[in-house]
Amino acid sequence: MTEPRALQAAYDALVVDFLAPLLDGREVRLGPPIAPGCASYFAQTRSGSVEADHVIFEALHRGASEIARVETLRWPSMGLLAMAAAMYDVLFVTDPQLDRVFARAARTTVREWAEGWLHLVGVPSTRGEALARHVLVERFGSLRRKDVVVKNWAYTYRFFGRHVPANVVALPRLRFVRQEETIRSLDAILVRDGDVELARLELPALVRAIASRSPVTELLGAPSNQAFRFSAASLAVLSDRAIRGAVAGHLLKDEWRAVSVLGTALVDPTLLAQPMLLAIAVQLLLEMHLVCALDGRAHAPSTRDLVDAGAIRYAALLVATFDDDRAVKELSVFDDDHRVLLMRRAEAFRPRVPRQAMAEMQGLLAAALAAEPAFLPS
Amino acid sequence: MTSFLERAALHQTRFRTPGVHPDARGVVLGQKGLVLFPSLDRVVAFFRAYGDEGSLDEILPSLVIQRVVSALKTREIVVTLAAESSYRMDRVAAVARLAGGDVFTGTQRHFVKYRDATSPLGYDIAEVVEAKADLVVHHDAYRQAYNVEREVPFRDLVLKLSPYRLPPTERSSANRFFATAETGIGHALVGYLFRWRSKARVAIAEWPSASAFDERPRRLHLFDIEDAAPRIVTLLRSLPGVTVFEPLGRSFGVELGFKHPISLESCQSLFPESTLTLFRGDGQVVSVDPLPPFAPVRTLVRTPMSVDGATEAQAAEGIGTTESVTVPLRLAPTIQPARNVLATVIPASQREFLAKLLYVMPPRALESVQLAVGRESLYLVDPNGVDGVPLGRFFCEVAHRIYVPTGMTLVPAVQPAVLEDMLASQRGNHIFFEADGAPPRVVPSQAFSPLSRSILRELAGVVVHADMPGREDPALPLLSYGPELRFPLWGAPGREETNADPALKLGSGGSR
Incomplete structure (x- = not known):
């Protein structure tokens, strides 16, 4: 059994570090993947950050109101949380650093977890829930990743979706440091050229399944x-x-x-x-x-x-x-x-x-x- | 351009549309013009606009309004009139488009769209279709067949419309009025109008009983009043059972303060001169047909008669033919209590006191007190009594806007009406008799204004902007992975709890 403290940390990682920045247009930070076994705990708990809850509610309400008149919507709700967790796990799978020994197998497992989360998402039963899901999916589709390639006179370093350490770009003139930045959309993140293992996971189909909810x-x-x-x-x-x-x-x-x-x-x-x-x-x-x-x-x-x-x-x-x-x-x-x-x-x-x-x-x-x-x- | 219509060309003489031909300007024209409106309120708007700008009388002889129904059971209104010339049709078309109608021309059943900016010479039908209908209209966007359901006479339409209330600024000041009065108050009105020497005539209109249960036929007194003073009109309007009308033509009028939606002056031929049609503000129409004979009110007033011959005796003694005697009008002290203390005259030196007094005066006094500022004095007048202002010398009103100091009276003790007649040249102004024997001072009524407005300095407001705050869409989110782990799933939460609770699948999160 996972300790409650770890479960609460996972919930906060999902709500505070992932969902709130996603809806608010800030940097989304991923932690360890979240298994659908957390759902029972998630259904009972609350975020430790009132501010994150406020940001999420306001963004959902604002986005929903742009489509149709809505009195209020329910947050947190299990349907939205499960969709967000599925998105979270899908993004985790896209990490290029997982393409190595002892880590490749984790991709398949986390993909199954994402599917498991999707099975928890039913038909929306209120107008607010339906509109909020649309807002979430729309924001998910607008997610981008900054890929940085740093070259010096001897080495080439790749930082895909990660910050560049200061020591790598230190003394730029002396070491002939050059940086190339590429902003990739979600479609480009899901399928990477040359990564056969990632292609086999069929992440675009999984994202379409999320959107179909x-x-x-x-x-x-x-x-x-x-x-x-x-x-x-x-x-x-x-x-x-x-x-x-x-x-x-x-x-x-x-x-x-x-x-x-x-x-x-x-x-x-x-x-x-x-x-x-x-x-x-x-x-x-x-x-x-x-x-x-x-x-x-x-x-x-x-x-x-x-x-x-x-x-x-x-x-x-x-x-x-x-x-x-x-x-x-x-x-x-x-x-x-x-x-x-x-x-x-x-x-x-x-x-x-x-x-x-x-x-x-x-x-x-x-x-x-x-x-x-x-x-x-x- | 769709396939329903073709544009007419210059010098084109043959058309597929039956009964149309080019006029002198080359415009395609039939014998009739037809305007198609989706609803009756658009028809009213059309006649309002047409009547305000021109005369409806010129189109009334050939005007037919019909309610038509299409094969799809939608009902619309068709206004048909003699086309006569393309000049008239241009004017009809311009007004009809404003009112939301489509304009067509034709002669019998087939009507084609009248000319517009797209085709200045008009249109012709691309092909004539056979339809079992009373009329077929051909527009460039549709073609529709209609059957006539019923006719709506224009007079009925005018009589059914309710006048609307005019704002006070738009009300005219007419010299002649019609008034109707219930029979109970009619005789009293006759006496009243006679006493004030109004040029008025009166008649009694009678209508048969609406039902067998009515006790008697309905009767109304009809008054035709000329040169009525505004106060008389105001009084009449305030009386229950009396309605005052403003005549618009010789035989029709609208209640004072109201206006009929359609310009009635432009359709005078609807109202024969042998009748009288009066539109009340509540929508009822008083129609008197035929018009009863009118008689001057002086012939109908009840005159008291004496049988002792005193009048003749006085005339025989020569009373009333005395020599003229003139005496000056003076002020004299009196011990009678002061009545109607409506004005005070404050020396200009006490102006500061008056300003301080403003801060403690009740709002009602501030609202009603009028102030005129003279070179030596300030004149305060309050129709409710000026006793609340403890400044200056108080004056009593002895006649309308004629004031004498309190504790004094005018001698000889003439009647107020006599005083007003003597000072008729200053009628409307305020006249103050001073105690020092000087000639009375005349303060023009225009010099008076509300006290608060005269004394207070101007206020300058500070504009506060209350625009909606700027709203920005959120930026696009950026993905950032966490620290790289050798075994990514170690410590992943929920891994041991392999099966999620199926009861959680509630969609809207109702389990929370």
């Missing part, structure tokens, strides 16, 4: 992910009106690229088999139409926009909404002005939507309406 990140990154599918977690957070509105507004920055992916994900067989979940995905797409029309972002659609099946489904969905009597009745809650704007957008789409796509969306909309009658965004 944040449904908001998954949704906001959909436009650049051609393999995007609506997961149960992402649909769960989309059922929250505030997050759905924020996601819709964010995706509209590149509307047609986003709807190309979302339209394809809409007809995923697993989604079609569950009309309740389908209704939530439909809500997101209709909310995008609504925000686009009411914010005046809409322009007359051109052939260039409706290039693929996903975008055509997106357009057809709005037209089908106006063709469905139940949906039209739902639309009556809007002001006349707003309804007319939506209607004109639908009419602009109508000539460009193939009949087959219309029929497909009419069926899909009927299924969604049957599952969730009051489903239109208000």
Whole structure:
């Protein structure tokens, strides 16, 4: 059994030395790796630094509020701690000094620990938790490492992610000391040229698994992910009106690229088999139409926009909404002005939507309406 | 440019749009103009803007407002009018765009978008589509067919709109007013207006009972008042049951202090001269049709009659034809208690005392006391009584703004009205009779201002900036590994506790 003092030190290393600087934009310091066996202790303890807790809470709250309105969020929470511990262990594995005898095997063990931490992370159950996870993942993605190579007339020293000792750069003129500094992003840290052992560990896949525990990140990154599918977690957070509105507004920055992916994900067989979940995905797409029309972002659609099946489904969905009597009745809650704007957008789409796509969306909309009658965004 | 419309070219004579042709300027024009609004409030905004800048009377003969419904069951409002010329349509289009409407032109069913900056000569339809609808509009962004649901008469629209309250600065000072009074107060008003010699006429308007349970038809006294003094208008407005209207035309008016959303002066043809339409501030409309005959109030006042012939007897004795006698007006001591002590005159030498007194005067006194600064004296007037200022010589008000020192009175003891008439040339100013027999001093009313404002020095505020503090995004974090260990996993915490507690998998950390 590990002594409580060591467990508390590990907790402080995770919260005070890793998480707080990560969120606050300072230097992140890694200590020994942390095994998932600490989870029971972590669930009960508190950090010794009130300031670190304050910094973390403020950064999470601030980042979350930039996405959607949030009253408060819970810190510390086990989900966030487990994600942070997984990140911590992944970064530990990237240390180039581990590429030596008696240390290489530790990489595989610590990677397994990171996976173990991930198994502790469930679906976020509150808006604050979902947004906080996104903030954490986003900050993790912005992590960098400074690699320094010091050369003198006789030797070359490499300090990857470590400070250069003063004696190495002493008497620079006499010893012809030269320094080369390289700032590496997280992607470059995870895969190093020539390190076959590191490549075998597949750290990028592990980082993607960490990011997948944040449904908001998954949704906001959909436009650049051609393999995007609506997961149960992402649909769960989309059922929250505030997050759905924020996601819709964010995706509209590149509307047609986003709807190309979302339209394809809409007809995923697993989604079609569950009309309740389908209704939530439909809500997101209709909310995008609504925000686009009411914010005046809409322009007359051109052939260039409706290039693929996903975008055509997106357009057809709005037209089908106006063709469905139940949906039209739902639309009556809007002001006349707003309804007319939506209607004109639908009419602009109508000539460009193939009949087959219309029929497909009419069926899909009927299924969604049957599952969730009051489903239109208000 | 989408495929719904094509731009019209110069000298183009054939169009696919039925019933349009180029006018003298080459602009594509049909016999009618059509403005499509998403909601009724936009229509009102259109008529407000159009009426404020021009005359609605010129478009009223051909104006039709219709509520239309599309195949998608959305309802919109269509305003149709005779196009006549592209000059009129340009003006309609400019105002309609301001109000959020789309402008079209055509003759029967098909209406094409009217010209705009993109196509100065107008548009033509790319292809005519057959639709079973009352009208089809062709816009460059959409094409929509509508069926007419019902017509909204313009007069009904005007009568249903509620006037809004005007800020005091925008209220006009008219000379003529209409007033309505309930029958209970009507006769009293007739007598009142007669006593103050107002040029007023009165009539009784009557409406049939709204239901069989009403005891009698509804009646109102209607007054047409000319050259009414402001105090009379103020009094009438304050009376319950009396509503004062400002006439905008010969046969319509709006309650004083209110304004109708649509400029009624620009649509006078809605109100025939044989009727009277009055818009109350609460949204009710008093419509009198036909207009009853008006009679001067002097013909209706109840005159007391004597039967003993005394008036004739006095006339026979020649009373009232005496020679004129003039006597000077003087001040004389009196033992009557002082009443209406409303002013005090303070010598200029006591000005410092007055300044010190300011610090102990109650706020209410400071608010109501008016001060005029003369070369030798300071004049303080307080309509609530100036007894609270223990300085100077007190004056009583014997007539409106005419003051005599306390303990004295004017002889002969003339009535206040006589005094006011004698000093009619100084009406509005304050007149102080001095005890030394000198001619009365006249202090212009403009010289008076609130006491606190006259005495206090100017205040200079210090501007405090309360801008939001600058906010910076956090810098990008930098990774730093710990000290190099020979065996990295030695001493790693939690290594012995191999299995994490499955109950911890709660996502939001509810276990904490």
